[in-house]
Amino acid sequence: MADPTRVIRFVVKPVVFLAALSPAVYLTWAALTNHLSANPLSDVTNETGVWTLRFVCITLLITPLRNVSGWNALVRFRRMAGLYAFFYGTLHFLTYLILDRFAGLVDYPDGMLSLTTVRNVVKSSIGDIAMRPFITVGFTAFVLMIPLALTSTTGWIRRLGGKRWALLHRLVYATGIAGVVHYWWLVKSDIRRPMIYGAIVAVLLGFRLVKRLQQKKVRAVGRPLQGRPAERA
Amino acid sequence: MLIKKPSDIRSSEITPKELYQTRRQFIKTAGMVTGAAVGVGVLTKGAAVLHAVQPAAHKAKLPNVKPNPAMSNTNGEVKNSWEQITTYNNYYEFGIDKNDPAELSRNFKTDGWMVEVSGECAKKGKFSIDDLLKGETIEERVYRHRCVEAWSMVIPWDGIPLANFIKRCEPTGKAAYVKFTTALDRKQMPGVQSDAGGLDWPYVEGLRMDEAMHPLTILVVGLYGEPLPNQDGAPIRLAVPWKYGFKHVKSINKIEFVAKEPLNTWQRQAPNEYGFYANVNPQVNHPRWSQASERRIGEFLMRRTLMFNGYGDQVASMYSNLDLKKNF
Numbered sequence: 401m402a403d404p405t406r407v408i409r410f411v412v413k414p415v416v417f418l419a420a421l422s423p424a425v426y427l428t429w430a431a432l433t434n435h436l437s438a439n440p441l442s443d444v445t446n447e448t449g450v451w452t453l454r455f456v457c458i459t460l461l462i463t464p465l466r467n468v469s470g471w472n473a474l475v476r477f478r479r480m481a482g483l484y485a486f487f488y489g490t491l492h493f494l495t496y497l498i499l500d501r502f503a504g505l506v507d508y509p510d511g512m513l514s515l516t517t518v519r520n521v522v523k524s525s526i527g528d529i530a531m532r533p534f535i536t537v538g539f540t541a542f543v544l545m546i547p548l549a550l551t552s553t554t555g556w557i558r559r560l561g562g563k564r565w566a567l568l569h570r571l572v573y574a575t576g577i578a579g580v581v582h583y584w585w586l587v588k589s590d591i592r593r594p595m596i597y598g599a600i601v602a603v604l605l606g607f608r609l610v611k612r613l614q615q616k617k618v619r620a621v622g623r624p625l626q627g628r629p630a631e632r633a
Numbered sequence: 634m635l636i637k638k639p640s641d642i643r644s645s646e647i648t649p650k651e652l653y654q655t656r657r658q659f660i661k662t663a664g665m666v667t668g669a670a671v672g673v674g675v676l677t678k679g680a681a682v683l684h685a686v687q688p689a690a691h692k693a694k695l696p697n698v699k700p701n702p703a704m705s706n707t708n709g710e711v712k713n714s715w716e717q718i719t720t721y722n723n724y725y726e727f728g729i730d731k732n733d734p735a736e737l738s739r740n741f742k743t744d745g746w747m748v749e750v751s752g753e754c755a756k757k758g759k760f761s762i763d764d765l766l767k768g769e770t771i772e773e774r775v776y777r778h779r780c781v782e783a784w785s786m787v788i789p790w791d792g793i794p795l796a797n798f799i800k801r802c803e804p805t806g807k808a809a810y811v812k813f814t815t816a817l818d819r820k821q822m823p824g825v826q827s828d829a830g831g832l833d834w835p836y837v838e839g840l841r842m843d844e845a846m847h848p849l850t851i852l853v854v855g856l857y858g859e860p861l862p863n864q865d866g867a868p869i870r871l872a873v874p875w876k877y878g879f880k881h882v883k884s885i886n887k888i889e890f891v892a893k894e895p896l897n898t899w900q901r902q903a904p905n906e907y908g909f910y911a912n913v914n915p916q917v918n919h920p921r922w923s924q925a926s927e928r929r930i931g932e933f934l935m936r937r938t939l940m941f942n943g944y945g946d947q948v949a950s951m952y953s954n955l956d957l958k959k960n961f
Contacts, residue, residue, distance in 0.1 A: 438721035504935045590830045
């Protein structure tokens, strides 16, 4: 009988890795072969954004699912899910920088590939992040993932110690919330889709809140009482 | 002394192992099935949003369309293609995604279409499209089209000056505005059934009388010389090229002459973001994005947005006394 650890590591994980990469692959293929809409740039922006949010949700789903199902093996996919959230978040941020900020400069006084252009893109981005609330929130959601990506390795768990590492990685809760708010604030009038993600994130975070409250209750009660008070006298 | 060890829980109350294991199994399975269903739903909707749509089918050309080059000056900017114009549409009655109208308006019926004229005018009544076009020459006008979302196209519309039709209706002195209404049919409009976009239906728009009578304002019945495709507002829509796209009311079935400024649908939806005038103005930003530049569909680098969408020399005089920052 095959060792489950090895099966997970050498079969299941690669399959999941490729599956998680497939939206990016499909998007690239569709863009290059004219299978996107008449506004492909907007499609790329929207798709990379929604996949970032989906992978944040998948990452947040792992612990509750593991607790309910008893499948401990699920936790071994948590890092991959989180790093994919960061991957799509980076793609989404890059599309913002290139398709929105760079392409929106309109003027390239020293040519498109120049330090002036880089400086103008940075200036334009900082201004935009400060000025448009939905961009502020989106940028925050992305930035919060950076320390998580950097400390995603086992080495860092050791360096920080399990407790501190777990505390740091709770930042993903903030990313989930900020990501939903970013989506909510950018849609023109139909808030149903951001609302669905909002509900999902609320359930996934609510699960942790409930667990926390249950643990508090157990600690408050202490050891179960031996017999009724009157009989102990 | 009798030491009693009372038990809080009777042994008959202890849940049998098989039972709680079955319950856990049930929750596990239910959770997995729900999760899988949600996952599949989310993934397929994602795929659905991204797939390529068929452009509108071509139909027989409209007869005797005359190009009007004097009113078609877009400074040599390239016309957008039939595919772009018929697969990238904001027509929320048919769904909120840009490719929804192309797919979901296929069976929209426009035969026997009647436009009802009412309000402050002498000649009220119902007009068929043929009635509307009687005695008129359909002109081809190549206009810029700037959406408030900051994308734009160049479109060869076929239509007649709205002014000609207004004159036939003989508006009275009380008519200060023209109010337009889009047809509303829950059965044919999936976006209305699902309350897409949260807009209040039917879609309403309006123009001040001088804007409605302006030579640039046209009632459109065709595109590239063919009858208007459903997703573009068949069978008859408005083109007011110096204003944002949401003023270009589609599938018009009511024209009313009114004394008060109509409350247009997008202003009703978000009055701090969309106003009545909606003149293209790079100096007045939308609260959530800049209007200083736009993406021409088909191009990568953005363009500077032109004041009044490049029609300033023909329309600016109508607004010389208007504070355009307040009246956006």
